[in-house]
Amino acid sequence: MEKNRTDYDAVIVGAGPNGLSAAILLRQYGLSVLLLEAKDKIGGGLATESLTLPGFLHDVASAVHPMAAASPYLQTLPLNEYGLEFINPDIHIAHPFENGSAAFVNSSLTETAHQFGIDEDIYLDLVGSVVEKWPKIGNGLLGPLRMTSHLFDLARFGRNALLPVSLLARRFHSSKARGLLAGVATHNFQPLENLATSAIPLVMLANAHLKGWPVVKGGSAKLAEALGNYFLSIGGQIEIGFTLSDLALLPPAKAVLFDLTPAQILSLKNNRFSGFYRWQLRRYRYGPAVYKIDWALENPIPFTAPECRRAGTVHLGNTFEEIAAGEKCIAAGKENDNPFVLLSQPSLFDISRSPAGKHTAYAYCHVPNGSVQNMAARIENQVERFAPGFKKSIIGTHTMNTADLENFNPNLVGGDINSGRISIDQLFTRPAFRFPPYNTSVKGWYVCSAATPPGGGVHGMCGYHAARTALREVFGVKISGH
Structure with missing residues (x-):
């Protein structure tokens, strides 16, 4: 040569x-x-398959895409011309409590803040400031440490973002606001007492108001297909x-x-x-992992709180204190008997995901890295806790433990998504x-x-x-x- x-x-x-x-x-x-x-398909975690029953489409890994919608780079690509369509639900996030009430996040910053009563101004200050400054700080946060013309704005964000979310939550007086914050903070996969655990919930809440927490019409694989087809259209080559x-x-x-x-x-x-x-x-170091379950359902999930029936993503964990205890348990290498559960119900908004009148749902809970403990019953019990009668609607189930996830995508080491x-x-x-x-x-x-x-x-x-x-x-x- x-x-x-x-x-x-x-x-x-x-x-x-x-x-x-x-x-x-x-x-x-x-x-x-x-x-x-x-693999024989591109996309990594962007995969959609009929995991339970014929006609029911389930996202294998990534399911809800707030950061794809907010991505400074992906937004520049003409992916809509290659079949990508985001669908935003009426309510982006719902967080139910045992008393039948629920906190929620929709596109309106003021409407979301208003539900918190005494904490309205605190939410507007914390999250509203990130919404306002996102055009200046978004690029700086979604990349490596580097010099930027917006260092002052980034520093102001950092004053709150670098705090443990347990400390940030003390600014709120209501259990509703504190619970919602804890639910979004679990995306850190860390104890809520750890430094910098406030960054992710502030960013993700702000982007719920800016771009929503959408699902992809037809399943997450459609995002991978759009990216791949655009790449091919401009002369790139792919070998599977x-x-x-x-x-x-x-x-x-x-x-x-x-x-x-x-x-x-x-x-x-x-x-x-x-x-x-x-x-x-x-x-x-790899972090805690997830145990994932998909369901084919006879009916929509019968949540007690009406806000949950209109939400794309539902965080099931009750109070701040309960969620914090659970995340600490996972960090200590133990499975939680009463786990925090992230649940997505895309078929409420995308009828292509299931046969007419039927539904799909996706959920996971956190587990220690590499755990192969079967968490299906504990996850279903947590859903039933906030949606009595849920189990009766299940007509198909598919589970993935940490080994299954890593086998599906080797980048998910020990089930760390x-x-x-x-x-x-x-x-x-x-x-x-x-x-x-x-x-x-x-x-x-x-x-x-x-x-x-x-x-x-x-x-x-x-x-x-x-x-x-x-x-x-x-x-x-x-x-x-x-």
């Missing part, structure tokens, strides 16, 4: 949402790009069924980007990484303490998965920033914005 000859400008290993985003950005700048995927175990098998390229987490990267033969970089990757612990020490320095964090020790090789900033969630920003780094360092292309 002729010296310095390359078959491609860039090769992307892994076609999850970040690998797809990286591939698209590189191709948009005229580079020849090959996207490799081990390519299982990579040895980097010597890659076609020559000037840049290689890995939509993989440290565990998979370290397993690759001929990786040429320095001993120090391998040591850094071995120190990477965030591809790594979201603790303050791994928030901006994942997967290793490097600048930029996408760089490996090999020139031209980058990590673009959710194991890099800004972390988990379907937003494509990890891939975007990794590709942007490759454009600058390998191809001499500097782009502004985002």
Whole structure:
């Protein structure tokens, strides 16, 4: 082979949402790009299958997409021309309590705040300030630490975001506001007493008011299909069924980007990484995991609180104190007998998900990483607690423990759907303490998965920033914005 000859400008290993985003950005700048995927379909966690009964469509991993709708990069792509349609429910989040009432979040900031009575102004101040400043701080938060013209606004956000959510919750007087905050904070997968656990709930609540918490019409796989078809339309190449175990098998390229987490990267033969970089990757820590269940239902879930019957996402955990105790239990390596449950009911808003008159629902609870404990009964009991009669409507069930999730997508190590612990020490320095964090020790090789900033969630920003780094360092292309 002729010296310095390359078959491609860039090769992307892994076609999850970040690998797809990286591939698209590189191709948009005229580079020849090959996207490799081990499975027979692209998308990673963006998959939709008939898991329970024929005619019932279930999202295998990612189901609700607030960050996809809010993504600074994905919003620039004409994905609607390739079949993507987001559907936002009337109520984005509902949080029921044992007394039959519920807190809710809809698109209206003022209407959401008003329900909290004495806490109305506090909600408007905390969440409203993020809504107001999001155009200035959103790009800074959804990426690596870097200089920005909006440092003052980011610093003001940080005053609250870096607090433990247990401390932030003390500003609220009502159990309704505190419970809602705790439910959204569980997306940290950490004890609520940990530092910086206020960042995620503030961002996710703000984006509920800005862009909603939508589902994808037809299932999450439609988002992957739209990304893939757009990439192909602009001249990109995709090869599925390519299982990579040895980097010597890659076609020559000037840049290689890995939509993989440290565990998979370290397993690759001929990786040429320095001993120090391998040591850094071995120190990477994965977080708590999930046990997931899908149901085919005869009827809609009969929640006692009417707000829950109009919500796309329902957080089942009752009070702040109950949720906090449960998350602490998981962090201690124990399954919770009364787990917090995140539930999605997409068929209420997307009739393509189930046969006429029938419904689907998706739920998960947190478990210790690698746990194979069967949590199905505990999850169903928690739903029944807030929706008496729910169990009678079940006509089909499919479960996935942590091993099943990792088998479905190796990036979900031990069932960790965030591809790594979201603790303050791994928030901006994942997967290793490097600048930029996408760089490996090999020139031209980058990590673009959710194991890099800004972390988990379907937003494509990890891939975007990794590709942007490759454009600058390998191809001499500097782009502004985002």
